[in-house]
């Protein structure tokens with residue numbers, strides 16, 4: 001009798017477990033955010049649904065875009081959706097990251113880079129993109145000499161109350177920034193009072209960087225560098241929305257969708273500025 005009771009209980013638990021697993025599988029499929037709201041694979045281009053060799057790759061990209069696990073700067077990262085724009089710029093495509101056309105562009109780029117050209121933006125492909133972006137950054141990190149620095153007016157800054165000492169910028173980077181800002185303000189119809197694209201932080205002395213590091217000791221290797229490009233006076237943190245310099249994914253998701261950031265990705269290179277992919281606000285004058 002007792003044994004029979006145990007069997008019944010065990011069967012019941014088993015049934016519950018199966019139901020829970022089935023439900024979880026269904027809801028996790030439903031949760032994959034944008035990927036599930038949009039159809040997983042969209043066919044673009046000439047209208048009629050053309051079967052593409054890259055349809056399956058697009059399906060995998062729809063998942064990896066939100067869920068790929070990778071590490072950067074000693075921190076666990078999830079997905080590559082924050083980098084849609086930079087990826088599109090590097091692949092020279094405007095195709096939506098969930099399309100077969102995009103997967104085809106990925107494959108063409110993979111082939112050029114000597115990677116397996118399957119159109120799937122997996123960890124290997126992403127790390128190759130990251131190293132391409134990182135290698136395009138400022139090479140000469142010699143600290144600025146005092147005569148290379150100019151002091152920008154308070155009105156150029158996100159916080160106009162910043163002290164003169166914290167408003168210094170390397171001379172050439174500053175004039176390039178002013179040209180870029182004028183072009184952006186015209187294109188984006190920015191009001192003079194707009195905070196967008198104002199400078200949050202520019203030249204930092206070694207002492208000042210040490211103070212910042214002491215204040216946030218957990219910023220990690222991807223955050224406040226020991227040998228910061230800000231020492232050169234050629235790195236600018238520029239306001240692109242959200243909380244100005246917060247690396248939380250939720251904050252960066254806001255930043256990468258502002259017109260200001262989108263404009264920078266499309267245009268900053270023309271003025272000599274290149275991005276640090278991980279910090280949407282950080283731009284380096286590389287000329």
Ligand SMILES: [Zn+2]
Nearest residue numbers: 235236237282
């Ligand atoms: Zn910075």
